Amino acid sequence: MLRFIKNTVFFIILCGVFYIVALVIWNKFMSSKLKPNMLYYIGAYGHAHTRFQEVKQTKDIDILFIGSSHAYRGFDTEFFNQAGYQSFNLGTSSQSPIQSEALLKRYLDTLKPKAVVFEVFPEVFCLDGIESTLDLIANDQLDQFTFEMASKTWNTKVFNTLIYGSIAKTFGFYSDFKEPRVKDIDEYVTGGYVRKNKFENTASPTQAETLIAHEKQLHAFESMISILQSRNIPLILVYAPITENFYNKVSYNLNFDSLYKQTALPYFNFNQLLELVDSLHFYDEHHLNPNGVQIFNNALLDTLTQNQLIVSHGS
Amino acid sequence: MLFNSLEFVVFLPLVFLGYWFVFKNNLKLQNAFVVCASYVFYGWWDWRFLGLILFSTLVDYSIGLSLDKTPEEKKRKLLLGISLGVNLGLLGFFKYYNFFLDSFISAFTFFGSPFKAEHLQVVLPVGISFYTFQTLSYSIDIYRKKLDPTKDFVAFAAFVSFFPQLVAGPIERASHLLPQFYQKRTFNYALAVDGMRQILWGLFKKVVIADNCAQFANEAFMSYQDTSASTLVLGGIFFAFQIYGDFSGYSDIAIGTSRLFGFDLMQNFNFPYFSRDMGEFWRRWHISLNTWFRDYLYIPLGGSRGSKATVVKNTFIIFIVSGFWHGANWTFIVWGLLNALYFLPLLLRKKNRNNLDVVAENKRFPSLKELAQMLGTFGLTVLAWIFFRAESLQQALIYIKRIFSKSIIEHIQFSSGSRATSTLMLIGVLLLIEWNGRYGKYALEKMGLHWKRSYRWSFYFFIIFLMGMFMATDETPFIYFQF
Structure with a gap:
């Protein structure tokens, strides 16, 4: 019996070592088609790598923007900085509340924001959070919050990528990686905003899906609220504009409006507050083009100042 | 609890350690521990259906003992009938009630007398077809005097609910598995x-x-x-x-x-x-169910003995029942029928055991x-x-x-x-x-x-x-x- 247990433990340990080595070799030599349960992609989407490099040099800001691509493509940090509000945009692709929670825990102490603006596109509550977790594993540091995030998404792809990421970061596999600030028509702006230099909306309409919020995302959202409340940092919920066509065809808006209002937090749905034109102010079904961003950010700034929700560090 | 779940990864080593280290020296306690572990395993899915397993266990345990004490053939038949009725009745209620109702409604509608009836929102208890057949084999074998009834209720409960095979087989015969609960197990590396x-x-x-x-x-x-x-x-x-x-x-x-x-x-x-060939396929696929049907249905019906018409009839019966066992849908019945059609030519030409x-x-x-x-x-x-x-x-x-x-x-x-x-x-x-x-x-x-x-x-x-x-x-x- 003891021999069996001893051999089983020995087998498990050796298997772990084999698994890690095989993971590194497999990732190096196999095409992506043959590694469906692993995705370690530095600098892939939305300049996440550059953003996380920059945030480590940033301290004491007035506004922290957080959320999905609607955040990093919708909140122009340069505009807010010029208006006198030091800001940083921690948005990443498909970022769901699970990742937002991890990022808040990781950066609140150094950024010390006076307010946090959370972009609450309802669909992020309905995501499993895997895509964004992979993005953060590859492009940001690994710490206890990464492991918390991985345990909440609980997926083989996430665990494989995390194991590989730990090895890659330990041995500096990608230490000389430099992400260009301009990639195709995407331009990284200091502070985390990514300007898409595309003005015409050429996207073909997609089918609306029936979506249901994940319990784990709602828990992460509640956790974000309590983290910020415990630090007396105001949290402002903003539903950034999407095309009128898209907004009208999805069925979840009423439910989510009511969910956000139940939190008793300041909530602004700019799809109802702002009139934009689908063909002029968007580059696809739900992302603003630079003209749309300008109008949206002006309106947002007015709303936040009129409601006395933001103050600058200088004041 | 699924075998491919995190819960099972924790459950299995805990049960293993308890079984071999804590209860190793007491067979009764070891069997009782197997019953408890099996009930936890099953109850993880839905604890309310544990009562069903317990009921089935009690019925067949009692009928087994009664069969042993009853020499009269009429009474023995009645006891077997009760076992079949209770087990198949439960299976029929949970699995086939709505199917039969739909079929009756369709039939009556087809003949111009439509009627309405309420469907039941019944949840199908996981593994009911498996443990029902397993307990039935116990009663039938005792009735046929091929097996002595057990007086050890705990061992019988462990046989019915043994967690590794409780929800999806293999469907064990009492004559094979039950005696293993009577013997002291020693760890074999x-x-x-x-x-x-x-x-x-x-x-x-x-x-x-x-x-x-x-x-x-x-x-x-x-x-x-x-x-x-x-x-x-x-x-x-x-x-x-x-x-x-x-x-x-x-x-x-x-x-x-x-x-x-x-x-x-x-x-x-x-x-x-x-x-x-298809004969070989059916000797190699879901062996525990197919041999169950062979022993408890096909052979009692006459098997391959008798006229060609009897063989054809028996073959169709066994394959159709097998299809129906899989689910309450005509698709399963046609699946069984089709396999009977594949198998019959081999059987009639005596090439099914080539x-x-x-x-x-x-x-x-x-x-x-x-x-x-x-x-x-x-x-x-x-x-x-x-x-x-x-x-x-x-x-x-x-x-x-x-x-x-x-x-x-x-x-x-x-x-x-x-x-x-x-x-x-x-x-x-x-x-x-x-x-x-x-x-x-x-x-x-x-x-x-x-x-x-x-x-x-x-x-x-x-x-x-x-x-x-x-x-x-x-x-x-x-x-x-x-x-």
């Missing part, structure tokens, strides 16, 4: 290691083969009216490997887990897709004839699986009709072509390993045993790595849980 190997192979078949194939089989069956014939053919093949990987994978994990506790369960699959040996015995590769026979048999099973998988007869018929269309030469249209390709490659890996291991009871049983430990373990590590790299990322229930 070789048996336990063999069990671990079988668990590993079962998990590979489930999480890599079955769950990946499921994605494409589901896609083909969902878009059967729009997609190309080539996609439908591949969808059928994917389903064939899904159901094989899923069910034989479950059986392997169940048998392997039992070995860790010193129990021997019967073999349930014997490389069925290497069969050269291939009793291992295919290509002592040869590395099969001959062209053997290959053609295997492919032909596999093709027939795929055709039948279409009925098994379809949600209605209409869907199955359209699916098959569309296979025989011009679009057979069109491109295969799965949403992720690369994932479909890698799944086909994994099926290739499965077939390669199973071909090499076809002399054993499962693929890894004898494979690599003569290798150095470092090579053998590296091989197992590689299988585990393939699982980590290719497993479908959602925890998917086993198909046979619904039966």
